[in-house]
Amino acid sequence: MIVGMAPRALLACPDCDLLQREPEPADRTVVTCARCGSVLYRDTPDTVDRTLAFALGASVLFIVANAFPIVGMTIEGRSNTVSLPGALVALWHQDMQLVAGLVGLTTLLAPGLVLAALLYLVLPLHFGRQPPGVPLILRTLDSIQPWGLVEVFMLGLLVSLVKLEMYAKVVPGVALWAFGALLLVFTAMAAAFDPRSLWARIGTARSGAGR
Amino acid sequence: MSAPALTAARAGLIRCGDCELLSRAPQSGGNLSCPRCGATLHQRKPNSIQRTWALLIAAYILYIPANLLPMMVTTSPQGTANDTIMSGVVYLLSSGSWPLALLVFLASITIPLAKLVSLTFLAWSVQRRSTWQPEHRARIYRMVEIVGRWSMLDVYIVTIMAGLVQMQPLAAIDAGPAAIAFGAVVVLSLLAANSFDPRLIWDPLGDHDD
Ligand SMILES: [Zn+2]
Numbered sequence: 001m002i003v004g005m006a007p008r009a010l011l012a013c014p015d016c017d018l019l020q021r022e023p024e025p026a027d028r029t030v031v032t033c034a035r036c037g038s039v040l041y042r043d044t045p046d047t048v049d050r051t052l053a054f055a056l057g058a059s060v061l062f063i064v065a066n067a068f069p070i071v072g073m074t075i076e077g078r079s080n081t082v083s084l085p086g087a088l089v090a091l092w093h094q095d096m097q098l099v100a101g102l103v104g105l106t107t108l109l110a111p112g113l114v115l116a117a118l119l120y121l122v123l124p125l126h127f128g129r130q131p132p133g134v135p136l137i138l139r140t141l142d143s144i145q146p147w148g149l150v151e152v153f154m155l156g157l158l159v160s161l162v163k164l165e166m167y168a169k170v171v172p173g174v175a176l177w178a179f180g181a182l183l184l185v186f187t188a189m190a191a192a193f194d195p196r197s198l199w200a201r202i203g204t205a206r207s208g209a210g211r
Numbered sequence: 212m213s214a215p216a217l218t219a220a221r222a223g224l225i226r227c228g229d230c231e232l233l234s235r236a237p238q239s240g241g242n243l244s245c246p247r248c249g250a251t252l253h254q255r256k257p258n259s260i261q262r263t264w265a266l267l268i269a270a271y272i273l274y275i276p277a278n279l280l281p282m283m284v285t286t287s288p289q290g291t292a293n294d295t296i297m298s299g300v301v302y303l304l305s306s307g308s309w310p311l312a313l314l315v316f317l318a319s320i321t322i323p324l325a326k327l328v329s330l331t332f333l334a335w336s337v338q339r340r341s342t343w344q345p346e347h348r349a350r351i352y353r354m355v356e357i358v359g360r361w362s363m364l365d366v367y368i369v370t371i372m373a374g375l376v377q378m379q380p381l382a383a384i385d386a387g388p389a390a391i392a393f394g395a396v397v398v399l400s401l402l403a404a405n406s407f408d409p410r411l412i413w414d415p416l417g418d419h420d421d
């Protein structure tokens with residue numbers, strides 16, 4: 001029945017391996033597997049331009065979120081503030097290098113690398129150029145993305161603020177708002193980015209005359 | 212739709228894990244790389260079940276010190292207090308913020324354990340080639356992937372508190388050894404979920420259909 005169809009019209013579900021036909025474009029915005037219900041892909045129009053816009057916004061917020069204090073507090077006349085890099089340094093000096101590394105990976109390194117990789121891809125594409133090494137960048141993105149836990153960190157910030165309130169008066173810093181906004185922009189950016197369409201460009205580039 | 216399900220594997224095709232391109236599987240059974248992106252193609256993740264088991268067992272072992280050792284050490288002129296994850300939850304509860312206590316309890320105790328138990332069940336059911344409720348098991352796997360990341364919550368809470376409250380000798384909060392064990396549990400169970408291949412849930416189905 002399916003034999004003889006062009007391989008491009010076929011999709012295999014990543015979660016159950018079922019072969020199925022790609023639905024007509026604009027048929028549905030979210031395409032799910034007919035057997036197991038996992039999301040095969042989302043229809044994401046203007047992926048390059050929208051990803052670029054969100055990535056630029058996220059970069060500004062990312063810098064602000066890391067350069068400024070998240071929260072400050074005063075106990076009996078002594079005050080202190082903490083930023084994310086400052087908290088990592090403090091953990092490091094408490095002989096918690098592994099924890100500092102894990103927190104740094106999930107809140108700083110992974111989100112930072114995701115931003116850098118996306119900008120590297122979509123900035124030239126926006127001006128009609130294909131940057132070199134697209135497969136490597138897409139593969140790196142795919143493996144680093146699960147390690148970015150900005151949304152969990154944001155919830156952790158809120159809980160620690162409430163806990164700290166029990167000890168003393170706390171003052172939210174600029175970076176707290178920046179993290180909140182970063183979370184929203186990051187979510188929008190992830191939804192706007194469609195690696196499928198970038199892979200498809202490589203396919204056409206290779207089968208075409210040029211590179 | 213009542214016909215036996217045709218999978219890529221049965222059709223002699225391999226889906227590239229990186230770029231999703233379908234390629235013809237090699238007849239000899241040797242390795243093949245993706246013609247579009249160059250990634251090595253595998254019909255299923257290699258040694259999926261063995262790797263999942265190894266990571267799960269390591270995570271179970273570390274789950275014990277993660278819960279027994281202190282997560283947070285508070286020093287003040289009154290002395291030193293050690294807080295485990297559970298006593299941190301109890302403290303939140305006694306200070307009146309039960310929604311917060313519930314949140315931390317879910318994220319730090321329920322979710323990590325539920326994730327390990329779910330993956331154990333999935334790995335066990337796949338190993339004995341069970342055909343029981345594949346849709347249900349697929350849903351369990353998706354839940355594990357979505358919910359699992361939230362177990363990092365307590366590590367972040369300790370990070371902020373230990374970074375901020377460094378006002379010796381008035382008050383100081385340090386991260387305790389449980390933070391290391393707990394972080395390791397989170398990483399190991401993330402890797403275990405990653406090495407589990409959900410397609411193995413569906414593979415035994417065709418054997419009975421045909
Ligand atoms: Zn499926």
Ligand SMILES: [Zn+2]
Pocket residue numbers: 227228229230231232245246247248249250
């Ligand atoms: Zn590929």
